[in-house]
Amino acid sequence: MLFTFSPGFALSSPSLHLSMPKAKERMATFDLQPLIQRAQQGDEAAIGSLYERCAPLIYRYIYYRVSTTEDAEDLTAEVFKRMLEGLPRYRHTGAPFEAWLYRIAAARVVDFRRRQKRRPVIQLAETLEDSKPKPEEQVVQRLEVEELRRALRQLNDEQQTILLLRFVERKSHQEVADILGKSMTAVKSAQHRALVLLVSALGSEDKVRHYLRGGGND
Amino acid sequence: MTDFQHDPDSLGDLLDSVLPPGQVLPPGQPLPPGQPGVVPAQSDDPLVEAAVRLANAPKPTLSPEALARIREKASAPEEGRLDRAASRLGPLPLGLLLLAAGLITVGGITALLLGRDNHSAALTATETATIAPTTTTTASATVSATVTVEASLTQTTAPTATATGMATTAVPTETPPAPSSTSAPATSTAQPPAATANTSAAPVVVASPVPSSTPMPVPTESPTAEVTPDLVSEPTLPGTIVIEGPVETISENVIVIYDIQIALPADEPLLQVVEIGDVVRVGGDLGGADGLLIETPTVAQIIGVNIDINPATGEVYRDDGDCRIRPPSWAPARNWRALCQRNAAPTADSSAGSYTPGQSGNTPGVVPPVAPPVAPPVAPPPAPPGGGNGGGRGGGDDDDD
Numbered sequence: 001m002l003f004t005f006s007p008g009f010a011l012s013s014p015s016l017h018l019s020m021p022k023a024k025e026r027m028a029t030f031d032l033q034p035l036i037q038r039a040q041q042g043d044e045a046a047i048g049s050l051y052e053r054c055a056p057l058i059y060r061y062i063y064y065r066v067s068t069t070e071d072a073e074d075l076t077a078e079v080f081k082r083m084l085e086g087l088p089r090y091r092h093t094g095a096p097f098e099a100w101l102y103r104i105a106a107a108r109v110v111d112f113r114r115r116q117k118r119r120p121v122i123q124l125a126e127t128l129e130d131s132k133p134k135p136e137e138q139v140v141q142r143l144e145v146e147e148l149r150r151a152l153r154q155l156n157d158e159q160q161t162i163l164l165l166r167f168v169e170r171k172s173h174q175e176v177a178d179i180l181g182k183s184m185t186a187v188k189s190a191q192h193r194a195l196v197l198l199v200s201a202l203g204s205e206d207k208v209r210h211y212l213r214g215g216g217n218d
Numbered sequence: 219m220t221d222f223q224h225d226p227d228s229l230g231d232l233l234d235s236v237l238p239p240g241q242v243l244p245p246g247q248p249l250p251p252g253q254p255g256v257v258p259a260q261s262d263d264p265l266v267e268a269a270v271r272l273a274n275a276p277k278p279t280l281s282p283e284a285l286a287r288i289r290e291k292a293s294a295p296e297e298g299r300l301d302r303a304a305s306r307l308g309p310l311p312l313g314l315l316l317l318a319a320g321l322i323t324v325g326g327i328t329a330l331l332l333g334r335d336n337h338s339a340a341l342t343a344t345e346t347a348t349i350a351p352t353t354t355t356t357a358s359a360t361v362s363a364t365v366t367v368e369a370s371l372t373q374t375t376a377p378t379a380t381a382t383g384m385a386t387t388a389v390p391t392e393t394p395p396a397p398s399s400t401s402a403p404a405t406s407t408a409q410p411p412a413a414t415a416n417t418s419a420a421p422v423v424v425a426s427p428v429p430s431s432t433p434m435p436v437p438t439e440s441p442t443a444e445v446t447p448d449l450v451s452e453p454t455l456p457g458t459i460v461i462e463g464p465v466e467t468i469s470e471n472v473i474v475i476y477d478i479q480i481a482l483p484a485d486e487p488l489l490q491v492v493e494i495g496d497v498v499r500v501g502g503d504l505g506g507a508d509g510l511l512i513e514t515p516t517v518a519q520i521i522g523v524n525i526d527i528n529p530a531t532g533e534v535y536r537d538d539g540d541c542r543i544r545p546p547s548w549a550p551a552r553n554w555r556a557l558c559q560r561n562a563a564p565t566a567d568s569s570a571g572s573y574t575p576g577q578s579g580n581t582p583g584v585v586p587p588v589a590p591p592v593a594p595p596v597a598p599p600p601a602p603p604g605g606g607n608g609g610g611r612g613g614g615d616d617d618d619d
Contacts, residue, residue: 051289051292052285055280055285055288055289056279056280059278059280059284059288060277060278060279063278069278069284072278073284073287073288073291074291076288076292077287077288077289077290077291077292078291078292079292080288080289080292081291081292081293081294083292084292084293141275141276144271144275144276145275145276145278148271148272148275152272163269163272164272166233166237166239166269167237167269167270167272167273168272168273168275168277170237170238170239170240170273171239171240172234172239172240173230173234173239175239185226185227188226188227188229188230189226191226191229191230191233192224192225192226192229192230192265195229195265195268195269196265198268198272199264199265199267199268202268202271
């Protein structure tokens with residue numbers, strides 16, 4: 001069975017997407033199983049609903065891991081293309097549906113980076129969509145995000161994923177463990193290492209040294 | 219100053235208290251009822267501070283236009299890789315690509331073909347045969363050298379054979395019937411896909427003109443080319459093939475490789491020493507009575523085994539390289555003593571090495587000139603002294619990085 005997005009499903013209520021309330025995004029973590037089953041049966045509305053709920057999460061995840069919004073959009077599209085292709089074969093194994101999408105996304109990002117190594121691109125200036133603060137605040141925000149993205153990309157794939165899921169998506173240790181198929185202890189350990197590296201990548205070397213020494217004596 | 223050293227657990231607990239999971243709120247905002255505290259704008263702890271920065275950074279959101287763009291990209295039908303390649307290359311280059319893949323696949327095999335009387339004919343047979351056996355084994359590749367293979371490119375008029383530089387006779391002809399005689403010539407001429415051009419997307423593999431009773435590996439897959447037995451009548455040019463593979467059975471002077479029966483001359487020395495499982499290379503003319511593929515081999519040798527024949531007595535010595543049998547005096551030693559006795563355990567008969575008892579005289583391993591044609595039982599050779607190359611595989615296979 002070949003699934004496609006119904007042409008009208010997403011734009012039928014544009015206002016819905018303009019706001020995209022946070023509560024709705026968080027619904028993606030709820031039980032999606034009935035929706036998934038309907039989607040597997042070819043219910044276009046269910047497929048559209050899955051897309052609406054999961055696309056922002058996947059886009060955010062990818063956004064921090066690539067350089068441009070265009071790349072983030074392209075990769076998000078690739079993820080959902082894979083989702084459509086793989087939906088008939090998807091079987092609920094107890095792991096959240098998002099876990100499957102995050103895994104697809106992680107693989108797409110890795111593949112994208114591999115391609116980028118062969119074909120480097122010039123990074124263009126980024127703007128954050130939907131953010132409408134004052135221009136000077138916009139600049140500050142953009143710089144902040146860019147610095148974080150740059151620092152994050154110095155971590156390995158798993159570390160990036162853990163930090164993004166934990167602090168951007170605000171998922172619990174257990175949720176991250178479920179998504180990654182790891183134990184909670186492993187997630188905490190990796191989170192610890194990842195944060196140390198992130199601090200270092202953010203340029204706070206002295207803070208890292210201070211931290212590693214136990215603080216206070218410097 | 220606060221002691222910032224944490225273990226992973228304590229750090230996790232601290233982060234959970236500072237940034238409770240599930241809360242996506244701007245910094246400084248009070249948490250909802252039941253969730254005491256506020257999202258901190260910053261922290262003194264560098265690790266917590268980094269986490270807070272990440273949590274408080276503006277989140278990229280998708281505009282409806284972006285959402286629609288992504289949806290359209292995700293919904294766009296994706297052409298298959300082959301289709302994309304075809305669209306870039308066009309139909310003829312794709313056909314050439316497939317043909318080249320076939321040529322590469324069996325390029326090494328075709329070198330085994332022996333063109334004897336008519337080199338151009340053999341070349342034609344060789345090159346054209348390379349298309350067919352893309353899904354078959356060595357044996358099939360060499361067998362299919364007896365036919366002419368032509369690539370039928372769908373909806374194209376240029377014959378592939380011409381494009382690849384094969385000697386062709388560009389005369390559109392209908393496919394002639396397969397020859398009924400087993401002495402059918404293997405010489406063939408590549409023809410353009412005219413009368414047999416297939417308009418379907420999947421070219422058809424047509425039967426090869428081989429003796430019907432001969433077991434033949436049949437090409438079953440690779441719908442990439444059309445094989446047409448288009449023979450030019452030159453009955454004086456027999457096809458010569460070489461088959462290389464493990465001996466499956468031995469019955470008198472007939473050995474079977476890949477289910478292909480090959481009759482060796484009754485006085486063929488190889489018959490005296492060949493064993494089941496030996497990799498044998500046999501070459502000869504195609505066709506023979508009683509369903510034999512090769513009746514009079516011109517090449518017969520065991521791969522990886524040294525065979526020496528005493529020209530005076532007809533004795534045959536087989537050296538498997540495992541130090542099992544000592545070379546007779548008339549056979550070349552091939553450094554046997556140094557290789558096989560250097561590391562042998564000292565025994566009363568130090569010259570015996572790993573000599574196999576039960577052999578007569580001083581020439582163990584020498585078989586009489588007329589050996590029984592029945593395959594001897596194959597006993598596992600003893601491990602060579604000092605270790606051989608068939609031992610442990612060593613580590614490193616489990617590297618899953």
